[in-house]
Amino acid sequence: xxxPAHAPATFEDAQRELERIVIELEGGRASLEDAIALWERGDxxxxxxxxxxxxxxxxxxxxxxxxxxxxx
Amino acid sequence: MKVEHELRGDxxxxxxxxxxxxxxxxxxxxPTVWVEGEVxxxxxxxxxxxxxxxxxxSGDGSCLPVSMPRSGFDALxxxxxxxxxxxxxxxxxxxxxxxxxxxxxLTIEPLGLGAVLAGIERLKRRLAGxxxxxxxxxxxxxxxPRRIALLTGNEAAAKRDFVTAVTARFPASRILVAQTYVQGxxxxxxxxxxxxxxxxxxxxxxxxxxxxxxxxEDLRPFSDERLVRAVAGSPVPVVSAVGHEQDTPLCxxxxxxxxxxxxxxxxxxxxxEGELRQRLSAFRSRLDRAPLLLVERKxxxxxxxxxxxxxxxxxxxxxxxxxxxxxxxxxxxxxADLTPGQRVEVELAQGGFGAxxxxxxx
Numbered sequence: 198x199x200x201p202a203h204a205p206a207t208f209e210d211a212q213r214e215l216e217r218i219v220i221e222l223e224g225g226r227a228s229l230e231d232a233i234a235l236w237e238r239g240d241x242x243x244x245x246x247x248x249x250x251x252x253x254x255x256x257x258x259x260x261x262x263x264x265x266x267x268x269x
Numbered sequence: 270m271k272v273e274h275e276l277r278g279d280x281x282x283x284x285x286x287x288x289x290x291x292x293x294x295x296x297x298x299x300p301t302v303w304v305e306g307e308v309x310x311x312x313x314x315x316x317x318x319x320x321x322x323x324x325x326x327s328g329d330g331s332c333l334p335v336s337m338p339r340s341g342f343d344a345l346x347x348x349x350x351x352x353x354x355x356x357x358x359x360x361x362x363x364x365x366x367x368x369x370x371x372x373x374x375l376t377i378e379p380l381g382l383g384a385v386l387a388g389i390e391r392l393k394r395r396l397a398g399x400x401x402x403x404x405x406x407x408x409x410x411x412x413x414p415r416r417i418a419l420l421t422g423n424e425a426a427a428k429r430d431f432v433t434a435v436t437a438r439f440p441a442s443r444i445l446v447a448q449t450y451v452q453g454x455x456x457x458x459x460x461x462x463x464x465x466x467x468x469x470x471x472x473x474x475x476x477x478x479x480x481x482x483x484x485x486e487d488l489r490p491f492s493d494e495r496l497v498r499a500v501a502g503s504p505v506p507v508v509s510a511v512g513h514e515q516d517t518p519l520c521x522x523x524x525x526x527x528x529x530x531x532x533x534x535x536x537x538x539x540x541x542e543g544e545l546r547q548r549l550s551a552f553r554s555r556l557d558r559a560p561l562l563l564v565e566r567k568x569x570x571x572x573x574x575x576x577x578x579x580x581x582x583x584x585x586x587x588x589x590x591x592x593x594x595x596x597x598x599x600x601x602x603x604x605a606d607l608t609p610g611q612r613v614e615v616e617l618a619q620g621g622f623g624a625x626x627x628x629x630x631x
Contacts, residue, residue: 208413215552222559225566232563239556246549249413250542253441257432260418260447260467 205242208249215242286365293363301360304333304372305380308353309454313339322349324357324372325454327493335359337374345377352454352489354380354388382485389492393519396494401501402522408506410526410537413545414474416443417538418467418505420460422451427479427531431510434535439542445470450490451480457493464496468505475538476503478520479510479531491518500524510534587618604629 205211218239221227227235272291274281283291306324309332313320320342324333335357349355359374396402417435421427428446435442447463450456460478467476478500480491490496491511500507501523509524510531521527528534579585583593593616594601601607611626 207411207415209411212412212549212552215549215556219552219555219559222563223555225563227563229563229567232560236556236560239552243549243553243556250546250549253439254443255436255441256443258443258445260445260463260470 205245208246211242211246211249215239215246218242285368289363289365289368293365296361296363299361301358301375303356303358305354305356306333307454308349308355309351311349311351313342324355327354334369334371335374336364336371337377341375342377347377347379349377349379350453352452352456353486354385356380385485385489389519392492392494392497393522396497396501396519396523401497406501407525410506410508411474413540414538416445416470416472416474418445418447418470418473418476419479420447420449420463420467420476421479421531422481423448424451424481427481427510431477431479431531431535434532435539438535439539439545441542442539443472445473452483452487452490456490457496460490461495461499464499464503464507468503473505475506475508477508477510477528477531477534477538478524479534480512481531482512488512488518491520496520497523508534508537584618587616590618592617604631 205214218235222232222235222239272283272287272294274283274287276282304324307327309323309325311320311322317339319336319338321334321336324335325331337359356378357372357374358376358378359372361370362373363370400406419428419431421431428448432444432446435444445467447467449459449463451460464476464478467473478491480488488511491509497519500509500520506525507523508526508528509518509521510528510533511518511520526537528537587593595614595616596607596611601613607613607626607629609626609628613624613626615621615624
């Protein structure tokens with residue numbers, strides 16, 4: 198899978214753009230050429246979101262050092 | 270009291286002892302007064318003759334050392350602790366042996382709940398006047414935070430509840446926990462500092478400020494101006510989950526969102542992974558159906574155009590009995606363009622034939 202040409206800033210941006218594309222395609226006003234480009238972008242965004250979910254790794258860290266410094 | 274000085278040449282010089290005694294004696298002329306402030310650095314030991322603490326101005330942090338004879342202090346039966354706001358009745362004195370200025374307390378009264386509440390109410394009005402609690406200032410929380418910061422006390426419950434609730438909704442969450450004082454005089458500045466530290470950590474998209482329920486006194490740092498300002502000014506959205514439903518510390522009003530418990534805060538800051546995946550796959554199927562729909566729609570439009578095109582074609586005209594005459598593939602429209610003997614092609618509704626022009630008429 199290739200990274201989207203214009204990488205979305207965040208997962209939310211990607212999901213929002215994907216939703217917009219689906220709605221636009223379903224509206225049926227796009228030209229065939231535009232529709233193909235839109236579909237490809239939508240496909241990229243979907244894969245990007247899924248990869249983000251799949252690659253998320255849980256981690257619980259402590260901000261120890263700074264807090265200790267704050268202690269007199 | 271006359272303070273003796275000595276002469277060194279023509280200069281009057283005091284010994285340290287004489288100077289201190291002089292100032293000390295002058296200070297006794299000052300009246301006995303009430304001073305209000307926050308208790309810090311409270312020190313009491315059985316072998317000491319006096320108890321000591323520092324009164325701190327909650328506004329600008331000015332400090333005043335206070336001492337009180339231990340017998341008098343013990344008779345008051347006060348549960349004095351750091352962070353309490355008290356009024357001290359006493360007079361200024363100089364502890365001559367060390368040249369230290371302090372307030373010698375005759376009595377100490379903790380500030381009543383009413384006065385504390387009135388102070389918070391005044392602060393609330395002032396900060397509201399500045400627009401610190403305005404709805405327009407509230408920022409939306411991220412849908413899918415890269416990293417979630419939790420700021421809490423050393424109590425295990427708030428942290429455990431929050432972490433459990435977050436990981437139940439989204440198992441692969443990244444959580445950064447900072448623990449610091451949440452009660453007493455040091456709590457407010459420590460919390461404000463930790464809040465700024467967390468906001469500065471990479472990828473932190475939201476900060477949750479959590480504190481289990483407690484007495485009114487326990488929750489006071491969360492109405493401290495320093496912390497309230499730090500919450501309002503945080504570059505990262507803050508969720509306040511402090512105390513219980515009925516408590517409304519001022520940091521709740523300054524935060525971008527408010528939750529009644531750490532568990533409720535978890536629901537605000539992290540999406541349910543199952544729902545998220547469902548929504549994504551719904552988009553996937555809509556995305557995949559959309560081109561088919563689009564092509565069908567285009568095909569239908571094309572079919573209707575083809576029908577209209579056929580209706581407009583010359584075939585239907587020929588069907589009505591008209592014929593087309595061409596010379597060298599050019600349609601003849603004017604008899605003057607033709608000359609007798611010239612070869613022409615004639616097209617009929619069915620087939621055609623070649624012919625020669627016999628004569629022309631204008």
